[in-house]
Amino acid sequence: MPQNAATRAARLSIAPMMDWTDRHCRYFHRLMSRRTLLYTEMVTAPALVRGGARHLLRFDAAEHPVAVQLGGSDSAELAQAARMAADEGYDEVNLNVGCPSDRVQSGAFGAVLMKSPGLVADCVAAMIAAQPVPVTVKCRIGVDDQVAEDVLPDFLSAVQAAGVRRITIHARKAWLQGLSPRENRDIPPLDYPLVHAMKREFPGLHLSINGGIASLGAAEDQLAAGMDGVMIGRVAYQQPADILLNADRRIFGEASTPLTRAEVAEAMKPYISAHLAEGGRLHDVTRHMLGLFAGLPGARGWRRVLSEGAHRSGAGLGLLDDALAQLLPEAAAAE
Template sequence: MTHDLATARRFSVAPMMEWTDTHCRYLHRLLTRRALLFTEMVTSPAVIHGRREQLLAYDPAEQPVAVQLGGSDPAELAEAARIAGEAGFAEINLNVGCPSDRVQSGRFGACLMAEPALVADCVRAMRAATDVPVTVKCRIGIDDQDTGESLDRFADAMAGAGVAALYVHARKAWLKGLSPKENRTIPPLDYPRVYRLAQRLDPLPVLLNGGIGSLDAAEEHLRHVSGVMLGRAAYHEPLLLAEVDRRIFGAPSPAVALASIVAAMADYAELQLARGVRLNQVTRHMLGLANGRPGARQFRQILSVDACRRGAGPELILRAFAALDQSVSSRELELTA
């Protein structure tokens, strides 16, 4: 199946370890039909030698969905890309932005920004192994790199290798001295640097990531780049996604109320329970649906604590919704555009 990725990339939900699994993406797709969704990062050895049916699992309703791979061996990444392509993903993305120690020890992630020629070889090998578009996600630099010269050199290498798009987190990654969490907040954001890169690489799509917390901010950035990528804001405030189709894509929003979303997730959970999935694996992604509304605390408690209990079934999701103030629900929780 082919997808209009040039359009879908205008807004994407970032790959986030332990968060953007198939259950999370199913929820997000109920809220936006247009945005590009991403898997968690999965390493190329895991795809080749691990339980790929589980690692690459997705519901067809999630499409368009991109898979993010981690690795630095061209032949290994090529094989992983071939497998991912055959699994039906719309895009294959190479992680050159994660700063964790575990990732560095495996010689992939942000440390590869110091080796643009190697990353270019990886991209070429992946492209040769699949017809699915190959993209790269990186930082503006690492450690003491000059973000002018080094980012241009890296980006030029990616363009020369034939990447379909470049996602850029507008912060440096400090590989020593900062934790992955600190690397998401402490290095200063430099959006103008990404704007300049987008202008220089045009028409190659450059997509901006990092610190974007609202659709107002996303719309402002879209004046300068081809697309925006939101991570934690989209995860913690999922109802933000219900406005994406209308505001970012100029298309009708999914005409659903929160009650409909909850009902759809209860139906989905019933199917997943039959496959051996635990209820809390589904409900943990729903906690932000009632943020700021009367009854939200009880809603979260039911979906996080009660959902972990043995024998918990999908009716618990409906009970959580019933805990919300329904006089508010009928008026304020409506998501119709």
């Protein structure tokens, strides 16, 4: 794909989410939107470089445009991991400067790097120099007792000077002590005006906003407010059709007719069959599909059949048909 494919797609992106946005999830999401930028789960540079876990970079060509998110704080190691990702064909390499989990902190990367903009600048400069794919950053507005209005501009300046041209800002602080990763997604207050101010202060940066955006309408409002892009997280996983089926038309201006939700489920069957033929389990794929009919008649039955049966030995496409049979006609026909 052209080098700027990910930048064009970043008008709307689905956040990297551990245990959720794996390759099966991304294939499923791509069926609903051709244009939205998809992200991998975070992959640590040490796992790739020292652990030989290159299989973590596996993805289907149908997922393009797709970005890999890396975690790490050693510039040489991140450069090598970025080169591996570029060799695999990713459209973007993103550095995680936002995750607040204890495991990430113990590795000296993630949100704790907000305290070390110079180190982040060194890391992204090495990543940029090592390979041809655009390097981006996902960050918070600050951590702990930092004054976000002071530290965020300094952070953006350092990263921009190192060569980064696109940054996604989660519009909350991260509290590294006292809040769990789950609590860090909700409890620190959102500060959209600060992120909007950063766009005005750094007009040369492509800035996407993340955090608390739960509908296409809210995404459209952020774009109208001047943001270059919007990243949506949990709601895009829990209610994927609500976000993705009309994204190409409403966010990217395409004159396209979306699939129905039932057509999306049917379109997953060849992919599921191939996965089963390789020795995979039905649950590996269908766990990402539970929210496809969220809020529609029969959705509870759909979820129940898949949740109870997909993990069982020998479960196959027949179970997916059983789940579809739980839906009322208006749910199956819904876009």
